[in-house]
Amino acid sequence: MTAFFQDIPKVTYQGPDGEGDFIYRHYDPDALVLGKRMEDHLRFSVAYWHSFAWTGGDPFGGQTLERPWFGDGMAEAKLKADVAFEMFDILGVPFFCFHDADARPEGATFAENKRNLEEITEYFAAKMESSKTRLLWGTANLFSHRRFMAGAATNPDPDVFAWSAATVKTCLEATHRLGGANYVLWGGREGYETLLNTDLKREADHAGRFLSMVVEHKHKIGFQGQILIEPKPQEPTKHQYDFDVATVYGFLKRYGLENEVKLNIEQGHALLAGHSFEHELALAASLGILGSIDMNRNDVQSGWDTDQFPNNPLEATLAYYEVLKAGGFTQGGTNFDAHIRRQSLDPADLILSHVGAMDTCARGLVAAAALLENGALEEARAARYAGWDGEEGKALLSSSLEAIEAKVLAENIIPEPRSGRQERLENLINRFI
Incomplete structure (x- = not known):
């Protein structure tokens, strides 16, 4: 055990009248909702990057958080994993998600990155032997490093395309090794800053071939999980090719991948695209490509992706109504792609942010199920x-x-x-x- 979460108890369901902070008032994992356990409906997941790799920076200021695992070595990476699995146990969450760069140290070469990822993957596998927490999905960070400033799959430099493809191969294989239920591709830099230096058709064709390679490798290695794309309209690029559900579906149809790839839809990204979350969920369900969700919220007074934890039961109700109408999650789930505020410095803040979000989602699920059973809306x-x-x-x-x-x-x-x-x-x- 580490000392990071010392004196913080395991969070358990105590009901609406329970006392204290470290309790669930609405999230009862074993409660039956439409004949299915609440935990199995919601399939909560902790985002490794926001909870353990985020330093507290924003577009206007740098690091505010200090963590004992912040560093560049494998020892720090393993300490981070130790703390992460302690948090999963405190919360009792069934899943987590990670990017390669969240989990392993950055190497000087691709070969070093691969070795580091393989080592931390085996460390994860050992931790999972004594934990209930499984892997909801893995992914590759193809946006943070300066090499990706002009994209990954859509980069004008073939060397960056090659590096990116090789990286996704290693991350897909790590996800497969850990029994992941999905693999996500988020094109954080797949877009353009100006049309003056952009060949739209070439970049789309390269992205289509890149995704086809991923699907081909999935089948080659026997990965049974879903391949998911996560739409986002802008920020950091001026325009991103995975703008929204409709745009991504058109892309999949264009390259014959609509039966191979589904979507991981985030609330904050839906709002940035000018849609509601429930619109994007309903549209994806109608097209047969609803796979999983990232649950968070944006600040209504900010025009960017603030990635706050959900706290609005009405919004959660409308979202889970669409999920339930579509048959519920099979391999997908509810990943909290959200981080604490940069002034929330205490370890307890990290736990309580998830507690509140899980209770909010539980309230939404129960309300959505009751509304569906009532039948008046339909x-x-x-x-x-x-x-x-x-x-x-x-x-x-x-x-x-x-x-x-x-x-x-x-x-x-x-x-x-x-x-x-x-x-x-x-x-x-x-x-x-």
Whole structure:
């Protein structure tokens, strides 16, 4: 045991009337929701990068956090893993996620990076033998180092493309070694700063081939997890190619990958794209590509990705309603791609941020399940489109413009608008929060 979380007890469910800070008031892992354990519905995951690699910096200021594992060596990397698994145990979370650069020291060469990743992967594997926590997904950091300033898969330099492809190979294999349920690709620099020096078609073709290689290698090594893309519209680039769900789906269709790749959708990224989180989830579900989610929030007064922990039960309800409607998570889950504030210096802050977020999500899940069981929202939706279920409605879709014009003239059709009843439905949802 390390001393970092000393005197912090394991967090357990105590109910809404429980006393103290280190308890769950709403997250009861064993509670049955729609016949399934709450833990198995939510599949919570801790983000290794935000919880253990983030130093407290923001676009306007540097490091504020001091951690005993901050350093460049393998000893610090292993101490970081020790503390991480202690935190997983305190929270009782079933999963974690990591980038290669979060977990292993940066080497001078690719070969050194590979050796470091393999060593820390084996260290993770040993830790997991005595832990309930499994790997939700792994990924590669192809955006922080200066070599990626013009992208990875879309970089104009073939050497950077090669380095990136080799890195993803090692990270996919590490994820496979650890029994990961998914592998995520986030194109943090896959975009452009200016069109003056950008060949859009070439970069898209290179990104499509890169992703195809990943899928090919997945099948070659027998990885059974999902390959996921995480959309994001901007920041740090002026425009990123994985802008939103619709854009990524068009990309997948363009390169014949729509049956091989699903999406990991983040709330904060949805908002940056000008959408709501539930919109992106509903659209992905309708397209058959909803895979997993990153749960966080942005500050409404900031125009950038602040990655705060969720604390709004209404937002969580709307999100989990779409997840449940789509059948729930299979291999995906709820990863907290969120970090404490740069003024939150204490180890307890790291624990309590997750406690509050898990309770918020639990409240949202329970409300969403009750709303789904109640059926009133779906009944209202069905009633709005009921005209299309009759023979005349179905016939319109197989008709022609000429035949439809003749029908409108013959029957003197004069449509009258009908209320969408939005306020009534909003009030309905609020009854379940």
